[in-house]
Amino acid sequence: MKKFSIAPVYAHCDLPCGVYDPDQARIEAESVHGINQKYDGLNQEDKWRAVMIKEQRLELVKHHLWVIWTDYAKPEHVEATPDLHDLFWRATKQAGQAKKSTDTSDSQKLLDLIAEVSEWFESTK
Amino acid sequence: MKKFSIAPVYAHCDLPCGVYDPDQARIEAESVHGINQKYDGLNQEDKWRAVMIKEQRLELVKHHLWVIWTDYAKPEHVEATPDLHDLFWRATKQAGQAKKSTDTSDSQKLLDLIAEVSEWFESTK
């Protein structure tokens, strides 16, 4: 396709809308953190619901991070930030880890990694 | 459930995580606006994709706004802001309207209504 003739494989976006925002991942992760903070005080059935809702939110965290990694990040970004792949890998793995726990330290660690992603993201603007 | 004993019908949240953010609607609407700005320059097949992607994003805009209206807004908010229902109704209707058009004035009108929602939302904090 002509439009991408200079870097045909590394198109920067599935459709060139130009809108990416790590806040999408952060908001979902904050919701998980909020759930974890209240988890011990929930009744039995709300605990089941909390675990289920966390699972969905964390899947969204993973999705939003994967999209930035695959669709927004370009070869020049990876060149400039050699551990970029590893940052996204650790962040999405931590989202998976947070599914297995209701510990606020796990959701906090996830928020910290998303903050690192945001910092990098802002540096590319 | 004790927590809701005073106003059992108007529970403020489906699970008390306390995280709501009109930015979720705004980010999706900005993506639609970005698509509209580039629409005329797209090739035929990307136009089809643009219409399809807009449809999905605008459905998300509606969903995020509905959630704030139904789950976050409480009776005291409605008392304090009598046209609150109408604001959300016009905003979600405008999201539907924006599905039918690739005109930036339609996506801009949507962004303006989401900004009104955000302003109200901030005022409740």
Add this chain to the structure above:
Amino acid sequence: MKKFSIAPVYAHCDLPCGVYDPDQARIEAESVHGINQKYDGLNQEDKWRAVMIKEQRLELVKHHLWVIWTDYAKPEHVEATPDLHDLFWRATKQAGQAKKSTDTSDSQKLLDLIAEVSEWFESTK
């Protein structure tokens, strides 16, 4: 948009298929009610499943009601029925409330509110 020049903002439907039916919400709510009626007799794992399935069905109830409110209801309806917004708000809030409980009185209250929506809906035909 010219096409809707008589009622430009308040197009009555995202695509003019003309098909809306509160029965979609009612059927999902009846399923939740049926689950609540059998809940106490379920074994442990089916209780977890019941809570999860209720959550999904009630999300569908909310969705179907929101669609009627945003897409079907027109300004003349709101003028004729001033508490229309409030009816939909209470009905969708009750769907959220029913997620937090396996009490048949909560699912019955939801069915009653959907019946009110249906009655209004029929009156507009």
Add this chain to the structure above:
Amino acid sequence: MKKFSIAPVYAHCDLPCGVYDPDQARIEAESVHGINQKYDGLNQEDKWRAVMIKEQRLELVKHHLWVIWTDYAKPEHVEATPDLHDLFWRATKQAGQAKKSTDTSDSQKLLDLIAEVSEWFESTK
């Protein structure tokens, strides 16, 4: 599981809520029929949207019919109505066929087959 000890394989429902309704399939199919009736008068972009929306609705038609076939229909139903499998097979195939066409005769044929399903369904009550 005791509850299903007599016919362990042919459990009549994934969770015993007891609520099934062919109207769910019918409402989606009517929406497709409504779209087909208006299709020729739509502008270019709404035609794309119509094809996309039809696709989703018809997938829902298939899903709702499959659920009744697999979850509601019991061995005694199949014994009593030997061509029951074939009826559901033709109905779901017709839903697939209706994706490929915007001809009202295709959506009408689908509605007719769903009416046959409904008639059988009512006969089992």
Add this chain to the structure above:
Amino acid sequence: MKKFSIAPVYAHCDLPCGVYDPDQARIEAESVHGINQKYDGLNQEDKWRAVMIKEQRLELVKHHLWVIWTDYAKPEHVEATPDLHDLFWRATKQAGQAKKSTDTSDSQKLLDLIAEVSEWFESTK
């Protein structure tokens, strides 16, 4: 539609891509089987997650099998294999049954039925 003029109702595929594969159902069912094998050793919250994840995977199993039954299977297949409908019915019913249990014998029975589907599928190539 001309393209399907010889067998207008029994189009073999919703879009003629020609790709079907019972391995999609098998992989999801193996995941359920793997969960069942480890179920007793999981902690309480991972048990809830296991039940929820099983539910989703088994819904995918049903979907993949239904697609092969409705979209791939053609009238000549049914003529050649008179119990084809029944095989798919038992297989999808067993997927529903496996939602209600964490017993490896239930997931094994499902895998066996999917193996029968695969055997038939291969025989049609």
Add this chain to the structure above:
Amino acid sequence: MKKFSIAPVYAHCDLPCGVYDPDQARIEAESVHGINQKYDGLNQEDKWRAVMIKEQRLELVKHHLWVIWTDYAKPEHVEATPDLHDLFWRATKQAGQAKKSTDTSDSQKLLDLIAEVSEWFESTK
């Protein structure tokens, strides 16, 4: 959970079911390739549907690859295969690229990259 005590952040799976299979990505990509091979011969409306179906299938390709990258790949894999991150990045980017084209060379390139992923995957068994 004992299993993760040595490398708590790098859990190898969101739930220890142990089932991963690059064939899930391959089957979806083959479907896209099949569509591209027939694309020029489709009528206008089936072309729209083809573009829409390709979009969904390619999103599934991305998802299945991301899951293997984030959930299955472990630190020892990355150590042993230093360009592993880059392989998954190029493969998921190519899936995005294939959304923008109906050229069989784009879907073939995607299939080739998935074959590389499979080869690596098999080497870890």
